Amino acid sequence: MKISIVSITTALLLLASSPADAWRIRLYENTNYGGRQVTYSGPGNTGSKCFSNIDPLNNKVSSIQYYAYNSDRTTRCCLTLYDSPGCKTKNADWTPQKSCHDEKWTKIPATWNNDISSFKTTCHAV
Template sequence: MKFSVAIAATAIALLPGTDAWRVYFYQLQNEEGPSITNGGPGHPGHACFSNVDPLNQKISSMRYYSDNPDLNTRCCLTLYDSPGCANAFPYTFCRNQFVNFNEINLDNDVSSYSTDCYYIT
């Protein structure tokens, strides 16, 4: 009996979490090369992700997923040219999308990012 309870608890712990948002940053254009990823639960509010190491100032493309219909949330992503969410670029991404940063003059410029999440009504 104790063994089956331990297996059940382990199985529950291994279930993937549901992210409200997820971002993939790639060193090269078209989602190629080394990458980093992050995601979050989408609780309402603002969060700063103060660096993008080891790709600081080396990011050339991004895939962003902003919504989670199961949680009824949306998160907007803002990019910055300095660590600690300083010096915001004039772009905010609030929908699922892919972007090559050379198309918006941000190639190899991103150092940090933030999310602003809210419930969709």
């Protein structure tokens, strides 16, 4: 049985490829996941990262789907939502403003509806 250079190269590339995304957030313009949408995702490296501007949906988000884990559930990323660019927040009465688990919000509460401008992920091994 011959092993070709292409087979070896393919196998090495698969082994060296980066891991699957550890988290993913999809922001929707309308309730019940309607209208325009924007998706962000990341590898879940340990630490935090601020996504300081969510254009084109800045101050227009009305529903969210958030997936906190990587595919083998060894990394979890917490999500914090902010009402202004640069991950600066207001005092909120919405408890799920911070989530460390998979979440789906079909309708953002009135105090946060159309008021989300940035978000931060904080990732760690499970």
